[in-house]
Amino acid sequence: MSRVDRGIRVVTFSLIRATSGDSPIVAELLTERAAWLARRGIAQWSKKDPARDTAATVGTGETWLLIDDTRRAVGTITLSTRADHDFWSRSERAAPALYASKIATRTDCTGQGLGRLLLHAGFMYARRRGLSVLRWDVWRTNEQLQTYYRSLGATLLRVVVVPGRSSGALFEWKAMDRAVWAAGSPHLVAVEAPEGELRQIDALTEQSVVRLGADERDRLQPSEANHVHRMLDLKYLASQEPLAVGPTDVAPSILYHAGDAWRVGQLVVIGSALGGLRPGLVYRIAHAGVEPSCRVALRGDLVQAPQGASV
Known part of the structure; x- marks a missing residue:
């Protein structure tokens, strides 16, 4: 307009x-x-x-x-x-x-x-x-x-x-x-x-307990239940450890191809979860939803625009 x-x-x-x-x-x-x-x-x-x-x-x-x-x-x-x-x-x-x-x-x-x-x-x-x-x-x-x-x-x-x-x-x-x-x-x-959730990444959910420690009067604070999702089909190349994401993560992990390999946090990642992704575009791995139906979501650009340009 x-x-x-x-x-x-x-x-x-x-x-x-x-x-x-x-x-x-x-x-x-x-x-x-x-x-x-x-x-x-x-x-x-x-x-x-x-x-x-x-x-x-x-x-x-x-x-x-x-x-x-x-x-x-x-x-x-x-x-x-x-x-x-x-x-x-x-x-x-x-x-x-x-x-x-x-x-x-x-x-x-x-x-x-x-x-x-x-x-x-x-x-x-x-x-x-x-x-x-x-x-x-x-x-x-x-x-x-x-x-x-x-x-x-x-x-x-x-x-x-x-x-x-x-x-x-x-x-x-x-x-x-x-x-x-x-x-x-x-x-x-x-x-x-436009950006949206492209698909879900398979992951194992591990329950954990977060101990909050003591307050200013040295009184023990109650512990909180927490969990983390460890991805089955996406891991770091060097350590062979699976990528993990939890509800307390402040920002999504950026997944990108740097011209030589797919990376998260500058570290090379491998796995079948990368299949079908487009090198050059930006993807984000994020915790989505709330328990018990929370999941690991892969978000990215919805590349098919509804309208094109004219000459």
């Missing part, structure tokens, strides 16, 4: 996940931007086939579209938990983060702040899924774009040179500079990313 400010219609935008029918739109946006860059002597994306590349990331649910209030697609961004091993260190890859790539807006919308809005929306989505870091890489020779990202408050961590790769300026964003975003930023209505 649009809004009216002092009698002037203000266009609003939303971020939606691209579906298979949106692949041609995503390819068009990237091809158009690649041609725009080529006219300015920047060969970025010129050697890739956008149609082939986007079909893969759209299929995994990692590609998004920025749409205006008429549902016209004006930009695209790919968001994934999978880090590029050429650029990011082992410790960086192990920690949960979201990596942005293929950021492009319509060339007839240049100067409207939509690139800024795409990153804003990506950061909002990351925070909503429990991730506090958004990262991306930029071509080493594109100093103008690097300056632009620094002006948004992003941190240039370092520049790495990898044989055969033109990119390598590594940016990270951990906090949003609200003053920067308030200055002339277009209006983002919502990030349309």
Whole structure:
């Protein structure tokens, strides 16, 4: 929807996940931007086939579209938990983060702040899924774009040179500079990313007793019954111990694929419970319900959006 400010219609935008029918739109946006860059002597994306590349990331649910209030697609961004091993260190890859790539807006919308809005929306989505870091890489020779990202408050961590790769300026964003975003930023209505319980994870329930100790007068406090669910089909690779979750856990455990393996809390996990999951998306393992019908739930994005974008 649009809004009216002092009698002037203000266009609003939303971020939606691209579906298979949106692949041609995503390819068009990237091809158009690649041609725009080529006219300015920047060969970025010129050697890739956008149609082939986007079909893969759209299929995994990692590609998004920025749409205006008429549902016209004006930009695209790919968001994934999978880090590029050429650029990011082992410790960086192990920690949960979201990596942005293929950021492009319509060339007839240049100067409207939509690139800024795409990153804003990506950061909002990351925070909503429990991730506090958004990262991306930029071509080493594109100093103008690097300056632009620094002006948004992003941190240039370092520049790495990898044989055969033109990119390598590594940016990270951990906090949003609200003053920067308030200055002339277009209006983002919502990030349309519905989440729900995908399935239940089989687990054994172990009863336990929590001893609360003594109060300030050294009087013993009553004990409380507690329980923990130990997952049958999901365990840590190193220790071979099953993952466990209980009702007192404050936040769900984030399950993510870092490009090399599935991880929880930076530790590699294995098991049949990972079957059918999409590397690149964010999942959460949580205690759900109350005794005696409580369970371990796997939550994640409901990737099939009801509506798509228009050209």
